[in-house]
Amino acid sequence: MNQYKSIIFNTARQEYALHLADHSEVARVVTEQKGFYKVMTDTEEGLLCQVTGKMRFRSASRENLPAVGDWVTIRKDEAIIERVLPRKSKFSRKMAGNEAEEQIIAANIDTVFILSSLNDDLNLHRIERYVILCWESGANPVVILTKADVCTDVAERVSEVEAALVGVPVLAISSLDRTGLEALYPYLTPGKTVALTGSSGVGKSTLTNELLQESLQKTKEVRDSDDKGRHTTTHRELFLLDSGAALIDTPGMREIQILQGSEGLSTQFNDVEELARSCRFNDCSHGSEPGCAIRIAIEEGSLSEDRYLHYEKLQREIAYMERRGNKRLESLERKKWKSMSKKRKN
Template identity: 45%
Template sequence: MTTIYTLSQLGWSPFFQQQLSLDECEACVPARVVSQHRSYLVLYTERGKQELPLLASMPILAVGDWVLLTVDGAFHRQLDRLSIFSRKAPGRKVSEQLIASNINTVFIVVALNQNFSLNRIERYLVLTKDAGAEAVIVLTKSDLCDEPSSYVNQVQALDPMLMVEALDARDACCTEVLEPWCRAGNTVAVLGSSGVGKSTLVNTLLGEVTQATASAREADDKGRHTTTTRTLHLMKTGGILLDTPGMRELQLADCESGIDETFSEISELASQCRYSDCQHQSEPGCAVQEAIRASKFDERRLRSYQKLKREQAHNGASLAEKRAKDRSFSRHVRSVMNDVIQRKKG
């Protein structure tokens, strides 16, 4: 039996509707990418589920994208994105990797064990804020923690307006606190490192086992990969849930606005330093160091800010250089092809 969804159930909004011309409203079918495979995409439309072969002529698409199809199911064009999540590709490869698009809310999942890290939370916050999505910190495995409230307070200190929930991801009663973000039409992404309980949380929110789970290694609480693909699921509450593989490595690039928003207190103080190129170390008139001495925030926060600033600047420059080389190579190829065509005509 084919399950039929309305566009609003799939996350359609006026933002996407206003991009359609009158002709497209009549002749095209909106479809959302719900999963991606090596040679094809799985899409949901008001007509049901369908597969779309990946062609070289198509743009690079991500799970969550909206596209328009012709009446016979062929690709017509991609719609502009409401938000886009990307990172520098893991390892030494200089390229950008798309994670997901058109996400409204991100559940940043962190386990309350020895792998808990404020620096890692800040890294995910930068990614989320730079994409323009709302962040909710979900602290899992609270049942195994003696004082979960102390961790909640640590995270809350990063930003008094930040939403933080500590829970047992296996318990449906505990996860009810997340329902305000799982409302109809809202797309939620679950991001976090391997082994923090993301798949367990996804299974509980969906009310069924859709993802395999595995315990963390006892020696170091490091996780094992159990989710290997990105997939959109529809929740019983009406929301759309995106599960993602655990990330052992999340390198940031081109996300300066996300850093400035995540570390807004430091960014604002930096503009008050005596020197415009202040490194916030021992320079006279450093407003940031004065704030640390006044215990307005700690040294760890500044080190995290500086590390992410350096990383995004380095990766951003590397990606920009690669894009410039790619454009130069494309121009060279076109020039050679034009010369060949002209010689054949001559």
């Protein structure tokens, strides 16, 4: 048994003491599949549970149900999850498709390792989207550039990403020869939780295996045709490392649509918003107005036009999704109370 496990669960019991009933036990969600949740307690590794019918009925959206990383209370003898305990952070995105539905990737995380390969697939705009989601979640982002062993200009690529992500740590590693892995250890200390995210084939499962020092996650070789790894992880899963840290591996994301992100956008593009506040006119559209600090910065070269245009695009997308989200929440609430009213009449 992990030497830190009892300490971690004792800390959780103290933190959530006010939420515990006499028959309840604290557990942490390890994985979810088809409505069942595998949870970890301080004495068991993989107890399979379901939520109560009451919890499922009262859940207006997927957000109200357990997610990987959640601390929950369970009735162990009945294998039932009674409630989701208050989250300190929640890394989520808009689900794929047209609905403004939230998908929680991981809960109660301290750090998100955003993985991207050091090959032709390196995309700064995509990384920025991950960073915004991360800032919005309440966790801290760390960008991990993988497969450094196949890159001939590692330092140059790291500098390029650092310039776009001011204040975000950017690390280059190779899981193949373990280069750079020691830089990850300060984030993997007892009681901390780190989630891995990124596109398919960037090396999340390989890194998980290296940190676990076991081949628990399936991996596949890089395709020769396009220099991309193949997707192997099919569900989110939490692992407890020997260091006492929890690591959450996640499937690769094909779409990174931002459901909510105003705060994350402001954090990531603080330089752009600071410039906007310096414009001569408060309602400056950053077009042809005199005294526009944005246009002056672009002309002088201190702000790239590409960065500003990407900021505008994300700003429009977030505003649109937040409007849609509000309408959807109103609709869900109406349906919920309508259903409850019908049940009372029957």
